[in-house]
Amino acid sequence: MDNRTDTLPTSGDDFEHILQLCKQHLSKGRAKISDVFGTDLEVSSQGVWVNTSNGTKYLNAGGYGVFIHGARHPHVEQAVIKQIQTNPISSRILLEPTAAIAAQALINVAPKGLQHVHFAGSGAEATEAAIKLCRTLGRTRLITTKNGYHGKTMGALSVTANEVYQNPFRPLLDEVSCVGFGDLEALEEALKSGSKAAVIMEPIQGEGGVRIPPKGYLTAVKGLCEQYDALLILDEIQTGMGRLGKWWGADFEQVTPDIMLCGKGLSGGIVPVSAMVATAEVFKAFNRDPFIHTSTFSGAPIAMAAVKAAIEAIENDELIYKAEVLGQQIQEGLENIVAQYCPHLVKEIRGVALLIGVELYSPGLAGALIAELIERHLIVNYSLNAGAVLRFTPSAVMSQSDVVFLLEAFENACIALAEKYPSLNSVGVI
Numbered sequence: 001m002d003n004r005t006d007t008l009p010t011s012g013d014d015f016e017h018i019l020q021l022c023k024q025h026l027s028k029g030r031a032k033i034s035d036v037f038g039t040d041l042e043v044s045s046q047g048v049w050v051n052t053s054n055g056t057k058y059l060n061a062g063g064y065g066v067f068i069h070g071a072r073h074p075h076v077e078q079a080v081i082k083q084i085q086t087n088p089i090s091s092r093i094l095l096e097p098t099a100a101i102a103a104q105a106l107i108n109v110a111p112k113g114l115q116h117v118h119f120a121g122s123g124a125e126a127t128e129a130a131i132k133l134c135r136t137l138g139r140t141r142l143i144t145t146k147n148g149y150h151g152k153t154m155g156a157l158s159v160t161a162n163e164v165y166q167n168p169f170r171p172l173l174d175e176v177s178c179v180g181f182g183d184l185e186a187l188e189e190a191l192k193s194g195s196k197a198a199v200i201m202e203p204i205q206g207e208g209g210v211r212i213p214p215k216g217y218l219t220a221v222k223g224l225c226e227q228y229d230a231l232l233i234l235d236e237i238q239t240g241m242g243r244l245g246k247w248w249g250a251d252f253e254q255v256t257p258d259i260m261l262c263g264k265g266l267s268g269g270i271v272p273v274s275a276m277v278a279t280a281e282v283f284k285a286f287n288r289d290p291f292i293h294t295s296t297f298s299g300a301p302i303a304m305a306a307v308k309a310a311i312e313a314i315e316n317d318e319l320i321y322k323a324e325v326l327g328q329q330i331q332e333g334l335e336n337i338v339a340q341y342c343p344h345l346v347k348e349i350r351g352v353a354l355l356i357g358v359e360l361y362s363p364g365l366a367g368a369l370i371a372e373l374i375e376r377h378l379i380v381n382y383s384l385n386a387g388a389v390l391r392f393t394p395s396a397v398m399s400q401s402d403v404v405f406l407l408e409a410f411e412n413a414c415i416a417l418a419e420k421y422p423s424l425n426s427v428g429v430i
Contacts, residue, residue, distance in 0.1 A: 014053060015039045036367075037374050045071035048395045048402050050379065058374075059405055061394035062381040065206065065238040068265035068323065068354070069313055070395040076268030079309035080302055088302040098304035105311045106262070106275060109247050113256040116283040118276045119299045119307075123237040123263035124151025126274040127200075130233045130259045131155045131173075132293055133278060134198040136285035139231050141197040142173065143190050145181040147208030147385045148201060150235055150261075159200050162385050181205055182213040184220050191228040198231040203249025206238035209386025210350055210357025218255045231258040231282065237274065238355070241265030242314050242396065245324030245353035258282045268310030273303035319396040326398055327353035333407040334358060334392075341411065342418040345369075345427070347388070356392040363387030365427060368420070372413035378406060 015034075018041055022031040040052035047070040050058040060067060069076060083098070090096040103117040118133075120126045127150045131142065144150070144159035151157065157166055158173035166172060175194075179186040181201065191197060203218060205211035218234075225232040234257035239249040243265060246252060250260070259282060263274035278286075286292060297303070314320060331351050338346045338358075347359045360366045366388050373380055373390075383389040394406065421427045 015041055036371055047071060048398050056377060058377045058379050059394075059402060059409070060379045061392045061406055062379040063269075063393060064381055065243060065264045065355070065393040066267065067269045067393075067395045068241055068243050068319060069269050069310060070397040071269050073268055073270075073310075073313050073397070075313045075316070076270050076306055076309040079305045080268075080270050083302050083305035086301075089297070089300050092296075096299075096301060098301040098308070099299035102299075102304035102307040105308045106266075106277065109311060110260065110277050111248060111250050111254075111256040113279055114260060114277045115280045116278050116287065118278075118283075118286060118293070119303065120274045120276065120295060121272050121297055121303075122151070123235075123261065123274050124153040124156040125295065126237065126261045126263060126276045127151045127156035127159070127235070128153055129276040129293055130200070130261060130278075131159075131198075133259065133276070133282060133286060134231055134233070136292075137231065137282065139196055139198040141175040141177075141195050143177050143179060143187065143197050143199045143230075145201045145205070145208075146178055147181060147205055147211065148178075148235075149205070149207035149385050150200060150237075160385075165384075181208065181211055182217055184217070184224065187221065188224050188228075191224055191230055196229050198233055199225055200233040200235060202235045203239050203252070204244070204352060204355060205385075206355065206391065207384040207386070209359060209383045209389035210355055210391060211386075212350060212352065216253065218250065219253045222255050222257070225258075233257060233259040233261065235261045237261050237263035238393075241310070242320040242323050243354050243393065245320060245327060247320065266307055266310060267303070268306045268313060270306045270310075271303050273307055275307075317397070323353045323396040326394070326396060326403065327351065327356065329403060330354075330392065330394065330406065331356050333403070334410060337407065337411045337414055341414040344424055345414075345417060345421060351392070354392075354394055354396060357383065357386075358390045358392065359386075360388050360390070361424060362427060365417070365421070366390055369413060369417055372416050373409060376409040376412055378409040378413075 040054050040056055042050055043053050044051045050060050118129050146161050148161050150159045158176050161178050177190050179190050236248050240262050260277045267273045335349050347361050349358050381391045383391050
């Protein structure tokens, strides 16, 4: 057996070695994905670009929504490096300042009325904290939305509406019901058909395929929650931190949820971190007993430095404004390309700012398009709850030349796809 463990790959010759390590010690399924995406090994990143051991550069318009700042934003990177060199992980006994300062920074940009923060390491952990907080207030019944995605830990998975992920791990949490996203009548029926509940939803469904609800939906949901004494958990893990051209999806309708979940861009693309933010009334159990829900790395100084710097970078670099402008430019470009080359293959393009979904007529077509894009050095993501939808979540630090590269890659990929499938008949969809 080859026991090399001391070096990272520096050339394409290392691919087979890494592939074998992945099969032996990580996941054979994960290794198999390389059959689709080729033999490049990701070894470094900067801004919107990912570099491989072969010397190839890929424009990252994916990253599952993490890189609103791009990779290694200088302000965030320097803040984290400084924290590593001073106090990266705290004793958890003495009062340590970075968590309090990061919490203040987050509350300053959160919807008005949210007051307390619990930091965690991932979006799923933030969801778990929210579910537990709801239980302290007697809300054991949960209402989620079809195609909603909130994570894959046991509690979060219970409200992630996809049997593909749920079935291997049943039984999950009891008293979970699911209603259509955007369906107010179904939500009201669920709210009045049982004990007091907590409603969890995204302002725009990300993994559900960039599903945008009708105007006024969040306001109406908040009203129904108040009417039936339910708690509203708004999952802004993917939609927050400026990706939608506002700090939060809630800001479009000036809605303040009882609990808001944050993540992805909260890290500044440097270290994992998430947060559950709540009103004082809802947070009271966690206020009374700081040990009722804990995690070793919750509020770690290295992550807190990233949070504070990430918020500062969004403000200093006007990334929210840039997200709105760039998103409109990119979406219009995608729409024009589809209209010209493959309207018979793409069902719809929809999005808000830098959260854009391209829905094809079948998951097979989506897979074919993502392969064409990878071949042209453009990274995008599948939607885990919508196999026919490719998700573009590019960075707000893109230059105009980066936008041109993205659109040219998409155009050439669409041309190639249309040559392979000149009609839906040729795909086998109809």
